[in-house]
Amino acid sequence: MDREELPTIFNLASSDPRSELIDRSKLSEETLKQIDRIMAEMGRLRAVERKISRASQSYMNLNETDMRAIRFLISAKNTDTAATPGMLAKHLGITTASVTKMVDRLEKAGHVVRAAHPTDRRSLCITVTPETHLAARQQVGRHHAARFGAAARLSPAEREVVIRFLAETAMDLEDSIGSVGERKPSQG
Known part of the structure; x- marks a missing residue:
């Protein structure tokens, strides 16, 4: 199966070239590269989930x-x-x-x-x-099972890191909704 290329629109160089949104002056190049990879993988995950959602909706003829x-x-x-x-x-x-x-x-x-x-x-x-x-089980359920497999392959410590990352990302995104137009640059 062909894998989609990682989206590049989520990298810091193209989305915030002048550090107006995110102060990255105290972060090393290696740290920035890792964060860019995380953002790209999150972008790929969202793209795959959209593809699955569209296929499921089409298969079941639902919106x-x-x-x-x-x-x-x-x-x-x-x-x-x-x-x-x-x-x-x-x-x-x-x-x-x-x-x-x-x-x-x-x-x-x-x-x-x-x-x-x-x-x-x-x-x-x-x-x-x-x-x-x-x-729904045949169309959507198998995709949920694939997520389970990825989580099961992680060690308990790795799962805790992923849990914390996802929870903190969700909280930060929720906070950004209420502060649109009021947000100050992140201190990384």
Whole structure:
């Protein structure tokens, strides 16, 4: 299988040539090269995930929100959780009216079914059909299994480093959302 070349748009020389965003004056060339490689690999990972997402959406004839809904419903089924339209709306960050339209469309296409909630007679429960569950497992599940393999090959200490890196990256990115326009250059 051909591997995509590492994206170069994420390297510091092309994205921040004058150190306006990131102060790298105290970092060695070797450190900068390693960070560039990390950023490039993260870019490749995002590109592969987008490719997988598009292929899965095409295979199942669903859009991105529909796929997120199906994954949520599969997770709910796997954990014996009765998924309601309200839970789905909250998970997807959309209105209950939008969920109703989406569920109507997914039900018509044979992806989900509505049923009475097992404990709350006033509520409905949405479940994924066995056929869609199987299709999602075959299409998306194998990609998740590949991620597991990469993590399993790491030592416990390496996994802790990766966990810390991903958690800190997510926190830093979340912090940057709230401070757009207010952000000061990083002190590396």
